[in-house]
Amino acid sequence: MSKYHVTTTINGDEVDFTCYADQTLLEVLREDLNMTGTKNGCGSGDCGACTVIVNGRPVNACLVLGAELDGANIETIEGMSTGTELHPLQQKFLDHAALQCGICTPGFLNMAKALLEKNPEPTETEVRYALAGNLCRCTGYDKIVRAVLDAAAEMRESTS
Amino acid sequence: MNEVKTTAKTNFKWVGKRTRRPDGPDKVTGRARYGDDMVMSGMLYGKTLRSPHAHAKILSIDTSKAEALKGVKAVVTHKDIPDHPLLEPPYGPMIADLHDISRNVMAREKVLYDGHAVAAVAATSERIAKAAIKLIEVEYEILPHVLDPLAAAQPGAPILHEHQFTHGVDPKPEAPSNVFRVVSAERGDLEKGFADADIIVEREFRSEPVHQGYIEPQALIATASEDGAVEIWTTTQGHFVIRGLCARLMNMDMSSIRVTASEIGGGFGGKNNVYAEPVAIRLSQKTSRPVRMVMTRSEVFRGTGPASGTYSRIRMGAMRDGTIVAAEAEIYNQAGAFKGSPVGRSVDSFFSSYSIANAKATAYDVCVNRPKVAAYRAPGAPMATMAAELTINELAEKLDIDPVDLRMKNAVQDGGQSLNGAKYGRIGLTEVLETVKNHPHYSAPLAPNQGRGFALGYWMHGGGLSSVVANLLDDGTVAIATGNPDIGGSRSSMRVMAAEELGVDLELIKPIVADTGSMGYSHLTAGSRTTFATGMAVINSVREIIEKLRALAAKKWEIPVDDVAWEAGQAVTQRDGFEALTLKQLAGMATKMGGAIAGHSEINAGGAGAAFSAQIVDVEVDPETGFVSLKRYTVIQDAGRAISPDYVEGQMQGGAVQGIGWALNEEYIYDDKGCLQNLGFLDYRMPVASDVPMIDTVIVEVPNPNHPYGVRGVGEPPLVPAPGAVANAVENAIGKKMGSLPLSPPKILGTLELCR
Ligand code: FES
Numbered sequence: 004m005s006k007y008h009v010t011t012t013i014n015g016d017e018v019d020f021t022c023y024a025d026q027t028l029l030e031v032l033r034e035d036l037n038m039t040g041t042k043n044g045c046g047s048g049d050c051g052a053c054t055v056i057v058n059g060r061p062v063n064a065c066l067v068l069g070a071e072l073d074g075a076n077i078e079t080i081e082g083m084s085t086g087t088e089l090h091p092l093q094q095k096f097l098d099h100a101a102l103q104c105g106i107c108t109p110g111f112l113n114m115a116k117a118l119l120e121k122n123p124e125p126t127e128t129e130v131r132y133a134l135a136g137n138l139c140r141c142t143g144y145d146k147i148v149r150a151v152l153d154a155a156a157e158m159r160e161s162t163s
Numbered sequence: 164m165n166e167v168k169t170t171a172k173t174n175f176k177w178v179g180k181r182t183r184r185p186d187g188p189d190k191v192t193g194r195a196r197y198g199d200d201m202v203m204s205g206m207l208y209g210k211t212l213r214s215p216h217a218h219a220k221i222l223s224i225d226t227s228k229a230e231a232l233k234g235v236k237a238v239v240t241h242k243d244i245p246d247h248p249l250l251e252p253p254y255g256p257m258i259a260d261l262h263d264i265s266r267n268v269m270a271r272e273k274v275l276y277d278g279h280a281v282a283a284v285a286a287t288s289e290r291i292a293k294a295a296i297k298l299i300e301v302e303y304e305i306l307p308h309v310l311d312p313l314a315a316a317q318p319g320a321p322i323l324h325e326h327q328f329t330h331g332v333d334p335k336p337e338a339p340s341n342v343f344r345v346v347s348a349e350r351g352d353l354e355k356g357f358a359d360a361d362i363i364v365e366r367e368f369r370s371e372p373v374h375q376g377y378i379e380p381q382a383l384i385a386t387a388s389e390d391g392a393v394e395i396w397t398t399t400q401g402h403f404v405i406r407g408l409c410a411r412l413m414n415m416d417m418s419s420i421r422v423t424a425s426e427i428g429g430g431f432g433g434k435n436n437v438y439a440e441p442v443a444i445r446l447s448q449k450t451s452r453p454v455r456m457v458m459t460r461s462e463v464f465r466g467t468g469p470a471s472g473t474y475s476r477i478r479m480g481a482m483r484d485g486t487i488v489a490a491e492a493e494i495y496n497q498a499g500a501f502k503g504s505p506v507g508r509s510v511d512s513f514f515s516s517y518s519i520a521n522a523k524a525t526a527y528d529v530c531v532n533r534p535k536v537a538a539y540r541a542p543g544a545p546m547a548t549m550a551a552e553l554t555i556n557e558l559a560e561k562l563d564i565d566p567v568d569l570r571m572k573n574a575v576q577d578g579g580q581s582l583n584g585a586k587y588g589r590i591g592l593t594e595v596l597e598t599v600k601n602h603p604h605y606s607a608p609l610a611p612n613q614g615r616g617f618a619l620g621y622w623m624h625g626g627g628l629s630s631v632v633a634n635l636l637d638d639g640t641v642a643i644a645t646g647n648p649d650i651g652g653s654r655s656s657m658r659v660m661a662a663e664e665l666g667v668d669l670e671l672i673k674p675i676v677a678d679t680g681s682m683g684y685s686h687l688t689a690g691s692r693t694t695f696a697t698g699m700a701v702i703n704s705v706r707e708i709i710e711k712l713r714a715l716a717a718k719k720w721e722i723p724v725d726d727v728a729w730e731a732g733q734a735v736t737q738r739d740g741f742e743a744l745t746l747k748q749l750a751g752m753a754t755k756m757g758g759a760i761a762g763h764s765e766i767n768a769g770g771a772g773a774a775f776s777a778q779i780v781d782v783e784v785d786p787e788t789g790f791v792s793l794k795r796y797t798v799i800q801d802a803g804r805a806i807s808p809d810y811v812e813g814q815m816q817g818g819a820v821q822g823i824g825w826a827l828n829e830e831y832i833y834d835d836k837g838c839l840q841n842l843g844f845l846d847y848r849m850p851v852a853s854d855v856p857m858i859d860t861v862i863v864e865v866p867n868p869n870h871p872y873g874v875r876g877v878g879e880p881p882l883v884p885a886p887g888a889v890a891n892a893v894e895n896a897i898g899k900k901m902g903s904l905p906l907s908p909p910k911i912l913g914t915l916e917l918c919r
Pocket residue numbers: 042043044045046047048049050051052053054063064065066
């Protein structure tokens with residue numbers, strides 16, 4: 004089987020990789036690029052642990068093929084903070100204890116970031132539905148939802 | 164809303180404060196390394212071939228085609244895993260029988276469930292490994308299977324283990340049975356008790372097995388070197404336990420195996436065991452290369468432990484004034500393919516919140532053709548508790564007594580006993596029940612089609628073996644190493660306790676989880692024991708450092724050590740003319756004045772004691788669809804003392820939501836051949852954010868006298884009453900009794916339609 008050559012931008016850097024036709028973005032990131040911040044909880048699109056942002060939209064990296072991504076702009080958890088400064092969502096997840104084991108956290112953070120870019124002032128219900136594709140077995144979601152609402156408020160304040 | 168109600172000392176510097184966790188930044192940036200985030204140079208990829216049958220004899224295994232595939236470096240079967248004799252009685256509460264474990268990690272004579280491991284390969288890529296297992300040819304003779312615990316316990320059921328005769332019954336049975344053992348506990352005179360009762364309620368319940376549902380699948384790397392040493396990197400709740408099991412199973416010296424625990428992506432009891440570790444050791448020994456083995460999600464469902472599905476019967480009798488005078492229950496726990504369901508805990512869980520003069524509980528450990536059950540957060544408790552709590556609520560209804568008042572009247576008191584005979588010290592049950600009674604949620608109005616549920620849960624915590632090493636560094640910072648994987652923020656609690664003892668800033672304490680080569684034995688991060696037991700070892704270790712620092716200050720000042728005290732992070736003396744020496748100053752002197760300063764502690768902690776969690780739930784049932792929506796949820800629990808309240812609340816909220824899933828959605832679906840059909844999170848439906856409301860919490864603090872800060876375990880109690888509380892709310896919403904979990908829409912609709 005021959006491989007495809009793909010050129011992408013990942014977290015602002017130009018990244019080239021080669022992959023088989025059936026290789027998912029998740030496999031490319033984790034296995035070939037050694038970017039293990041994106042997690043694999045199911046490999047079938049059911050847990051959201053692998054959520055990354057491709058061309059501005061949140062996607063399950065396990066459902067996207069690497070070969071489809073030539074020219075794509077990909078954002079992963081490794082690029083969420085700016086230098087040594089954590090993103091407000093990352094800060095609020097820490098302040099609200101929105102993680103226990105933390106395996107779901109990168110996926111939740113990306114999904115929440117995508118939500119707040121589209122809807123800077125979500126209600127609790129909107130947050131819950133936006134995050135409904137991301138499973139967390141530890142927290143019962145309470146502190147995650149609070150962290151997202153609080154981050155949204157803070158981000159609104161800093162842009163106004 | 165989250166509150167903390169405390170009756171005890173509160174002038175702490177760090178205990179009880181909301182602080183950021185030390186491992187936080189790594190976990191929000193993707194830097195933290197979990198089981199599957201490690202690579203080693205020259206690493207091979209392992210893959211497991213699993214049984215497609217629920218029950219079958221293995222006639223032959225031909226691995227030659229797989230071995231011939233380019234890139235395949237080794238293939239193993241049961242021949243590569245040493246066999247061990249059956250464990251002999253007496254059996255303790257926890258059974259680790261190497262005979263069974265060797266067969267669970269690799270099927271030997273028979274496959275006993277769909278998904279049972281049969282062979283494994285190591286290859287130069289995942290792709291080749293996957294292709295290779297398809298080339299392994301296994302000849303099976305299919306046998307009849309049994310999935311239901313009640314059916315499996317009947318004479319004539321297909322037998323999983325011909326060598327198994329029910330233990331704990333008289334006379335000793337002559338025919339083999341799927342029932343491994345029957346355990347019971349009783350007190351008083353049941354017959355008399357029921358004769359005294361004015362009212363008796365009898366019920367029965369069924370429940371499906373549920374999976375722990377950790378989001379991170381099992382993953383590990385094993386490396387064997389030519390001199391016999393083995394290193395393992397794995398996601399586990401107890402790397403010392405993995406070391407011990409691997410050494411015993413593979414007939415190796417314990418000291419030749421070193422295990423490092425990765426960050427762990429959830430466990431809930433499901434990562435207390437070995438699965439692929441021994442297999443990976445063997446593959447690595449055969450190839451002299453590191454071997455990584457990662458389960459897929461469907462392998463997690465097919466091959467790793469759920470909690471037992473159950474069948475239970477219960478009968479309780481009370482007098483008109485509300486005194487519960489008699490209680491009798493039995494429960495059949497699915498053990499899965501091998502013995503070892505939590506029967507003792509089931510027995511203890513029915514009635515131990517109450518002082519009932521005449522009570523008996525019995526539990527059956529029943530083998531069925533399903534994966535071997537593993538612990539799941541308060542193993543054995545939730546289903547027994549549901550049976551008792553729903554029955555008590557029905558008694559309350561019939562007696563026209565408020566359910567909380569009825570519990571108050573019968574609540575076990577300080578100094579009482581559990582049904583298994585465990586003595587209670589100071590417990591917070593009365594305080595918890597009073598808090599429920601006064602909570603606004605308990606008396607808030609309900610809308611049409613809504614119902615409120617209530618249940619109480621009890622759990623007796625474990626203490627056990629913990630080891631800690633604390634090293635004071637030259638600059639006055641302190642490295643704390645424990646042997647307990649941190650699942651839900653324990654490093655944060657360890658840091659808080661160390662800083663509190665030393666009287667210094669949190670930032671000066673750096674907690675880590677060390678590997679098995681670095682320190683004494685530490686038991687699992689399980690049984691809600693870590694903050695209690697390992698925390699005590701942290702406190703001991705830091706106190707040893709303080710003693711050494713006092714001695715150092717005394718030496719420096721040339722005064723007796725008894726004249727030196729440790730206060731607020733410095734050595735001080737009442738004597739005139741000496742200025743306090745800070746931790747930092749003393750740390751800098753240490754190496755010049757005798758040597759580095761460290762403390763360590765290896766303990767077997769007792770006195771963890773019991774804790775109680777009470778839950779109030781409001782649901783709304785759609786009469787057209789049978790769909791249940793959660794409207795309001797409150798968890799009230801005695802935590803003894805919350806070292807890190809954020810993480811105590813997190814445990815309470817997470818446990819409650821797992822209980823919601825257990826009650827409403829989660830179940831295993833098998834086809835008529837005994838093969839598991841719902842192999843993913845799409846069909847095994849765990850609660851998502853839009854399924855649940857905020858989970859309100861009230862932490863009640865009745866300090867545990869057996870811990871320096873009053874800590875009780877908090878992880879398990881919140882799951883114990885949750886399924887019962889939710890089921891009770893559904894019953895009250897529809898005005899019908901429900902006897903079988905999950906309370907899925909078709910089941911509720913069926914009940915409603917029957918009654919229309
Ligand atoms: S790993 Fe992609 S959704 Fe679960």
